[in-house]
Structure formats: C-alpha cells, structure tokens
Amino acid sequence: MNAGSGSRFVATPPPNLPLSERESAETEWSEEPMSPTGRLMEDVGVHIVAMLGLGIPLNLPVFRAGIEKELLPRYPRFSSIQVMDDSTGGKPRWVRTTVNLDDHIMVPKVNPTAVASDPEKAVEDYVAALTTVPMDRRRPLWDFHFLDFPTSKATSTMVLRIHHSIGDGMSFMTLFVASSCSTDDPSKQAAMPPPPKRTGPIYQRQPRPPLSSGKALLMWAFSYLVLAWHTLVDGVLLVATVLFLCDPRTLFTRADRGRKAHLCKRFVHRSLSLDDIKFIKNVVNCTINDVLVGVTSAAISQYYFRKSGDINTKKICLRSFLLVDARPVSSRQTCVSKVETGNRFSGLICPFHIALHDDPLEHVRRAKRLMDRKKNSLEVMLTRLVGEFLVKYLSVKIGAFFLRLFLTRTTIMLSNVVGPAEHITLCGHPVVFMAGSVYGQPQALTVHYENYGNTIEITLAVDDVQFPDCHQLLDDFGESVRLIKDAASLHIVK
Incomplete structure (x- = not known):
C-alpha cells in the first residue's frame, strides 16, 4: 500500500x-x-x-x-x-x-x-x-x-x-x-568515529628519509621493490581469476556455479559488542578490520566442520571479494555539509582458510598478516583502474561480463562500513540498529559489518535455498567472537 x-x-x-x-x-x-x-x-x-x-x-x-x-x-x-x-x-x-x-x-x-x-x-x-x-x-x-x-x-x-x-x-x-x-543531544549532529591514522586510501607512500641516512634510504627504496612485486603478484591473480582460477567447491559455493542464480536472498543480522572487538584488537595489536576478517574465518570454519562432518584438518582456502572504500577517510567525519554521491569503492581478493586451530586467536593473527600484506600492494587501485578501463574504452557489457566472471570464481563477498559513533535520530525517529547488505551479486554468501554506536551489526545475505539454516551460521559468528575474546583474555593472563 x-x-x-x-x-x-x-x-x-x-x-x-x-x-x-x-x-x-x-x-x-x-x-x-x-x-x-x-x-x-x-x-x-x-x-x-x-x-x-x-x-x-x-x-x-x-x-x-x-x-x-x-x-x-x-x-x-x-x-x-x-x-x-x-x-x-x-x-x-x-x-x-x-x-x-x-x-x-x-x-x-x-x-x-x-x-x-x-x-x-x-x-x-x-x-x-x-x-x-x-x-x-x-x-x-x-x-x-x-x-x-x-x-x-x-x-x-x-x-x-x-x-x-x-x-x-x-x-x-x-x-x-x-x-x-x-539521539542524546538533538541540537547536535551525530558524530562519526575518529579517523584512523592514515588519511588516504588503503596504501600510502612512505615519506623519503633524509639523503644522509643511508640505511633508512636503502630500506625506503627496497620497500618500493616489495610494493611492485606484491602488486605484480596480485595483478596476475586477478587476471587468473577472471580467466580460469576458481575456488574449490564447498558448501559455501553457489550451487549453480555461475549459471542462473536463485532469485531470493535472505538477510539475517545480529549485534556484536564493539568493546569486545576492540579488546581483541588491542591484544593482537591489529585493526578492527583485521579482527572482523579473523572472526569471519573462524565462523565459516566452525560452520563448515559442523555441517560437513569433515574431520580432515587440512586447510581449505576460499577467497572473498573484499570491498574497500576509495575515499579519503576525512570525508567520513561529522560535519558533512555536502554529501558526496556516487560509487567510489574498489576491492581486493581476501583469502580465508577453513581450518581448526587450537588457539582461536590464530584466526585473527592470520588475518592481520594477510591485511598487512595487502596494504603493501596497489591491488585496490589496480582493480579500480581495470574496471574503469573496461567500461570507458571497451563497453559496459564487456566490463560487466568480466566482473560477473570474477565474482562467480570467488566464494564470499565481504564489506565493512563505518557508521556513527553514537545513536542517531533520522527524520524524527530514533534509530536503534542499522543492518545493511546487498543483493544481485553472484555469490551465495555475503558478509557485511556495520558499526553503530557501541555495537557492530553483522548482516548475512544468503541464498535462501542453499542456506536454510542461515541462523546457525549467524550463531557461529557470535560464538567465534566469544571464543576469540576468551582466548585473548587468557593471553593477557599468561
């Protein structure tokens, strides 16, 4: 109506x-x-x-x-x-x-x-x-x-x-x-979280040290060689994914493997404690995003071994397409007098290892090593440039064809959006939670995190036919946070 x-x-x-x-x-x-x-x-x-x-x-x-x-x-x-x-x-x-x-x-x-x-x-x-x-x-x-x-x-x-x-x-x-x-003070605009240390995209060039500092200058030059190597490797993997490289088939793989998708997507969500995530972050000395990647790896591992009954602990590598905001972080701040329209995002390939670890913190440690490696690459910029090149100089149909092909050969879509640091009142109505996601993408599973106030809302967008027990998968995310937090607490005691 x-x-x-x-x-x-x-x-x-x-x-x-x-x-x-x-x-x-x-x-x-x-x-x-x-x-x-x-x-x-x-x-x-x-x-x-x-x-x-x-x-x-x-x-x-x-x-x-x-x-x-x-x-x-x-x-x-x-x-x-x-x-x-x-x-x-x-x-x-x-x-x-x-x-x-x-x-x-x-x-x-x-x-x-x-x-x-x-x-x-x-x-x-x-x-x-x-x-x-x-x-x-x-x-x-x-x-x-x-x-x-x-x-x-x-x-x-x-x-x-x-x-x-x-x-x-x-x-x-x-x-x-x-x-x-x-919501607490209607005379003020809601505050966004404080900006991270970086002010630009995921990768930033390091300032050149003084010419008199020989060792520091040599390390600075070497860092550019490492950057070039990582970018080359990531670029080759991007091309290989489009051409032939597919994830192994698991219960997370979309059942039709790139053919006609199921029409219906179901969205389930729940709140996680931002304080718990920050506690884990401080223990491992990483970022909130690293913790969320680690929690995702732990949750899908827990779901996989329970659902499949597989007792083989050999690691299975599944890849996600991790969306990355390409805007300067300064645009996220409180006083937004002119909202920037449009799509300014890119992405990178983020692998997950389905594995059993005696120490749940290992999922976060692995995520930190992975994301540190990705921050030393221009993969995010390369992905965006290739997409824009295909659309501008070939056609949108060709660009969309390659994008679909790329997405069907990865298993999960993962994203994280930074939200207000306090509760807001929108159009006269106080908002108690925010849960966002997307549909129309080829993957059967999309994991979306969105921080709001002192919580992080996790939303799973799942193929309604392939994941009839999606609430159990959602429970695994909450249980993984608890297990990793307990392991972090024991780490402090030791």
Missing part, C-alpha cells in the same frame, strides 16, 4: 548550506554522467538493502517531511532517473525529475498471524520477497518500506532499497549522518 497524499516534490539544495556551496550544488545537480562503476552496478543489477530499527512507532507524516526536507535535497540522485544520452554515444546520464513520494513510500499490510507468531521472521520474509521484485526504472531507483510492528530489537522497522548505481554504502552512511541529529 502506498502512503501519502499524492504530492510531488522537486528537490532543491538544503537552505542551511553556505551560499557558495548552494549555488555550486544548484549548478552541479542538474545533470551528470553516470560513472564507470555506477554503470557496472547498473548492468550487473546490484541493489543495496538497509534495515533500520526504529525506537518509536512509525509517524508517517513526520518521516515523510524529513525525507522531503533532508534526504532528497542532500542526495540529488534520489530525484534523478537514468537517461541514455545520444550526444555521448548512448552513455547514460543522471537527469533530474519530479519525485512523487507516493511511488516510493510503502506501508505494507503484513499477515497479522505471521507477525504475532514470529515478528522477526515476518520482517525477514518481507525483505526476502522484496529481492524478487524489480524496481520501476521510470522512476528514481529507491523506495522506503515501513513495517509498523514491534520486534525484539525495535518498535518498528524501516527498509530502504536502493539500486547500487545511485551510490555506495559510505555515501548513504554520510547522508544519514548529515540528515540526522544525535
């Missing part, structure tokens, strides 16, 4: 922007070409799903007013459609259009019996069914779905579905922060 009064809305830049930025926004937001990455997402058909638990019952007029006042003006692609531009050889462009909010806001009637018996499953079933419904391309490619009944974690649930060609997870996260306020 659509909600609202049938009003139409033309987005304009928010009035609180400085005059210079407002004039610039009015000029830039009229039309713009679609980026190569956006065109790839368009052709592959990847969509983003964000599930937000609300702390109060739905107040539709208030939320609707917030969408009109905050979200639409700040994100012009919410008010744009894709139009083929004959003057540029048929390349698509974003063109502004009038938005009828009734086409984008839904308050469905969910079976009351299903809600009464298991409200969490009712939400899951609704979102899973949503992945089988195509979006109307005559309108901007986004929609809100409000499930106005309580679950164990929230009073009501908002589901935002967006086509990935409009933007990526980080651009939408900064949009939410820019359009919201702190």
Whole structure:
C-alpha cells in the first residue's frame, strides 16, 4: 500500500548550506554522467538493502517531511532517473525529475498471524520477497518500506532499497549522518568515529628519509621493490581469476556455479559488542578490520566442520571479494555539509582458510598478516583502474561480463562500513540498529559489518535455498567472537 497524499516534490539544495556551496550544488545537480562503476552496478543489477530499527512507532507524516526536507535535497540522485544520452554515444546520464513520494513510500499490510507468531521472521520474509521484485526504472531507483510492528530489537522497522548505481554504502552512511541529529543531544549532529591514522586510501607512500641516512634510504627504496612485486603478484591473480582460477567447491559455493542464480536472498543480522572487538584488537595489536576478517574465518570454519562432518584438518582456502572504500577517510567525519554521491569503492581478493586451530586467536593473527600484506600492494587501485578501463574504452557489457566472471570464481563477498559513533535520530525517529547488505551479486554468501554506536551489526545475505539454516551460521559468528575474546583474555593472563 502506498502512503501519502499524492504530492510531488522537486528537490532543491538544503537552505542551511553556505551560499557558495548552494549555488555550486544548484549548478552541479542538474545533470551528470553516470560513472564507470555506477554503470557496472547498473548492468550487473546490484541493489543495496538497509534495515533500520526504529525506537518509536512509525509517524508517517513526520518521516515523510524529513525525507522531503533532508534526504532528497542532500542526495540529488534520489530525484534523478537514468537517461541514455545520444550526444555521448548512448552513455547514460543522471537527469533530474519530479519525485512523487507516493511511488516510493510503502506501508505494507503484513499477515497479522505471521507477525504475532514470529515478528522477526515476518520482517525477514518481507525483505526476502522484496529481492524478487524489480524496481520501476521510470522512476528514481529507491523506495522506503515501513513495517509498523514491534520486534525484539525495535518498535518498528524501516527498509530502504536502493539500486547500487545511485551510490555506495559510505555515501548513504554520510547522508544519514548529515540528515540526522544525535539521539542524546538533538541540537547536535551525530558524530562519526575518529579517523584512523592514515588519511588516504588503503596504501600510502612512505615519506623519503633524509639523503644522509643511508640505511633508512636503502630500506625506503627496497620497500618500493616489495610494493611492485606484491602488486605484480596480485595483478596476475586477478587476471587468473577472471580467466580460469576458481575456488574449490564447498558448501559455501553457489550451487549453480555461475549459471542462473536463485532469485531470493535472505538477510539475517545480529549485534556484536564493539568493546569486545576492540579488546581483541588491542591484544593482537591489529585493526578492527583485521579482527572482523579473523572472526569471519573462524565462523565459516566452525560452520563448515559442523555441517560437513569433515574431520580432515587440512586447510581449505576460499577467497572473498573484499570491498574497500576509495575515499579519503576525512570525508567520513561529522560535519558533512555536502554529501558526496556516487560509487567510489574498489576491492581486493581476501583469502580465508577453513581450518581448526587450537588457539582461536590464530584466526585473527592470520588475518592481520594477510591485511598487512595487502596494504603493501596497489591491488585496490589496480582493480579500480581495470574496471574503469573496461567500461570507458571497451563497453559496459564487456566490463560487466568480466566482473560477473570474477565474482562467480570467488566464494564470499565481504564489506565493512563505518557508521556513527553514537545513536542517531533520522527524520524524527530514533534509530536503534542499522543492518545493511546487498543483493544481485553472484555469490551465495555475503558478509557485511556495520558499526553503530557501541555495537557492530553483522548482516548475512544468503541464498535462501542453499542456506536454510542461515541462523546457525549467524550463531557461529557470535560464538567465534566469544571464543576469540576468551582466548585473548587468557593471553593477557599468561
């Protein structure tokens, strides 16, 4: 059921922007070409799903007013459609259009019996069914779905579905922060986590030491040789993956191995303690991302050995495509006066070893060594450049073909989005949790982490047929955090 009064809305830049930025926004937001990455997402058909638990019952007029006042003006692609531009050889462009909010806001009637018996499953079933419904391309490619009944974690649930060609997870996260306020102090904007030590992409060049320091200068020069070697190896593996290199078949491999995918994706999620993750990080002296990669390796290992009954402890190597935000980390900070649109992400191959370890901390240690190695490579930049080259100089069809081929030969998609450091109130509704993921990608399993306040929400997007016991797999992630934390505590005692 659509909600609202049938009003139409033309987005304009928010009035609180400085005059210079407002004039610039009015000029830039009229039309713009679609980026190569956006065109790839368009052709592959990847969509983003964000599930937000609300702390109060739905107040539709208030939320609707917030969408009109905050979200639409700040994100012009919410008010744009894709139009083929004959003057540029048929390349698509974003063109502004009038938005009828009734086409984008839904308050469905969910079976009351299903809600009464298991409200969490009712939400899951609704979102899973949503992945089988195509979006109307005559309108901007986004929609809100409000499930106005309580679950164990929230009073009501908002589901935002967006086509990935409009933007990526980080651009939408900064949009939410820019359009919201702190729940604890409504007079302030919510704070993003403090930036990491680096200020640029995953790899940064080391400053050259003084010429008088012979040994340091020699090590600096040697580091560039190592960088070149690692980049060459990673580049060869990327090409080999596209051409012939496949992961071994396991119960995580998509059943049809690259042919027609199952239409339905199911999303399950739960909260992990950010303090527990930080505790493990400090013990191992690594990053939060290293811990999450290690937890993922431990969880899929635990699930595999229980499910398969395999008693052979020989390591099995499965690879994931790890998404990496290519923006400077400074763009994640609190005061976001102008939200950056579009897709600015790349990726790298992140191997996981399915193995049994006497010390659960070994999963994190291995993850740290792996990520340290990846930080000494230009693989992220290379992946992005190759994708843009294929789209710009060959065609989007060829680029999408190679992307699908690459993804079908890896087993898992993995991502981690940095969220607000405190709870936010969005469009007049306090948000108690955020759980995001994607669908449309070839892999049968996608693991997505998203920190929010003092928690990290893990969301699994699974093939609904291949993983009927997906909640057991989700339990393995929580159990893996507990086991690794206990091992870290014993490590301190020793």
